Amino acid sequence: MATSLDALTPALPGRREVIDTAAGRVGFYASSEAEGVPLLLIHSINAAANAYEVRPLYLHAQGARPVYALDLPGFGFSERSRRLYDPRLMVDAIHAVAAEIAGRHGGVRVDAIAVSLSATYLARAVVERPEVYRAIGLISPTGFDRRLAGRGPAGGDRGSPRVRRIVDSAVLGPALFALLVSRPSMRFFLRKTFGSKRIDEGLFAYDHLSAHQPGARHAPYCFVAGYLFPTDATTLYEALTLPVLMLHGSRGDFVDFRDAPRFAGRPNWTIRALPTGAFPHFEDPATVTGAFDAFFAGLA
Template sequence: MRPVSRQRAGRSAAGVALALGGSAIGVLAWSRLAGRHRQPLPLALPGRHERIDTRRAGVISLYSSTEAKGVPLLLIHSINAAANAYEVRPLYLHLRSRRPVYALELPGFGFSERSRRRYTPRLMVEAIHAAVDTIRQRHGAIAVDALALSLSASFLARASLERSDAYRSLALISPTGFDKQLSGEGPPDGHRGRDWLLDLLDRPPFGRPLFDALASRPSMRFFLQKTFGSSEIDEGLMAYDHISAHQPGAEHAPYCFIAGHLFPTDTTRLYERLRLPVWMIHGERGDFVDYRHVPLVAGRSNWRIETLPTGAFPHFERPGTVTAAYEAFLASITRSPGD
């Protein structure tokens, strides 16, 4: 009986190997045929668009609309598999008639450089520094207001702590880092990256095909529904995200995100150190509703915290409510000479 068992085991192992090999070949073929990695990416926002070559962050993408007068505002999208400036579109469209507005695309996303490299919080902070330097050079070195979504809120917090004179106020929409899993008082300027996982994921020939599967329409819809906490997602965002995620090099930054390299180790400590006026708003629906550590800052005079019965992107669901609340916050802080 033993030789028969070994024979069957050998056949089973061979069958599994053939199935895996066939699946791998299928994924590669599907990626080449369906990935459409060279589909033109339209601009996410109206106004001026430029790509700026920076010394520490590579080439970054910056949108702007500067016809109105006032304190410049910088908007920063979140971090996910398909992040880009479209995520701040409702805010950009509303506020550009009231003040100069800029929208940064962080390294690895949108029209910014998408080379294969380590994407870390430090790289993102350097990109924010470069964008703010550019904005201030164009507006008489005035301190800017800045707003960031989700995980990027921690990058903005660190950037403002390093150059506090460059900022008048901060706004954080659904900021990561007040929850149980990603709050942190670990080593300063560190990250949670696992190099072995990144090396496993971001490796040819299967790195790109696997990412194409992750960034398929069904998968992206699933994750957007978790973000919105509802099946009622923004279809314009969904369509743009899909195109953006199928550009050459689109997999590199998301793989760093998945492997943990973009998650700071000291987020809680960053928020606690903020002394600038801070406006924070978040939703109460979906997968991103753990704000158990908010009491650490909620009682401070420089923080204003609001909630809405929405998902993690309240500015898409209730744009008028969000912009009105943000403008009320801005009106309440000390006005600068250029206001």
């Protein structure tokens, strides 16, 4: 069942569109008047995720090349119905929007950038449909630490039915989510992400608005219960053969990239650490956008 999101203002400029997909109704932002290889941007996964998380990248690309930003299922303007949210659902949404973009631009291969946990979904999308993509960027990708790296069952997840039943119960669910997305809680987790008290206040404000829309708790509870974490992240990254630029921060709670050196030696991978938190594109947009501009320009 779809939910009404009439109170949610747009996170980004440009056209806001919604298409029907195998993952339900999926929303995305589009600014496609410029010429060039289209760029798809994919936000991270958390209790209040949405396309605002890629805003600095979107604004930089706007007018220079066609740029699109996806709201993954359960977030932003995409469908937020009560259902199981898992990696397969997220990958299907990426497949649908990437195919839509490629079709609008004469079948050209697209570039894509994903943040944090969504990097694993983008990696699977590329592995499953390599003909759709030219190159990808990963910002603070999940799966390079000891806890979430893995070569487990293909397509598996780390979900716990028991945890989901507890957090998603009719009695406890709404109260728990209200606490999770309260202003103090959200500020606390953003500070952990940025590794500093100097968070982006625009992101904080929009996250709070988005997290208080109908159906907002359903996808985050699958996240809390582990269903959105794949078991085969390492296998997916190892299977990538197209050019990859990976940027990650070195400050805050999400800076364990101990497995990155193994990938740095691969000819198609470029990895760069920055003195920022997990969202370097907010803290140092000039360096991040400059790195991606040079990376993509070098493919021409």
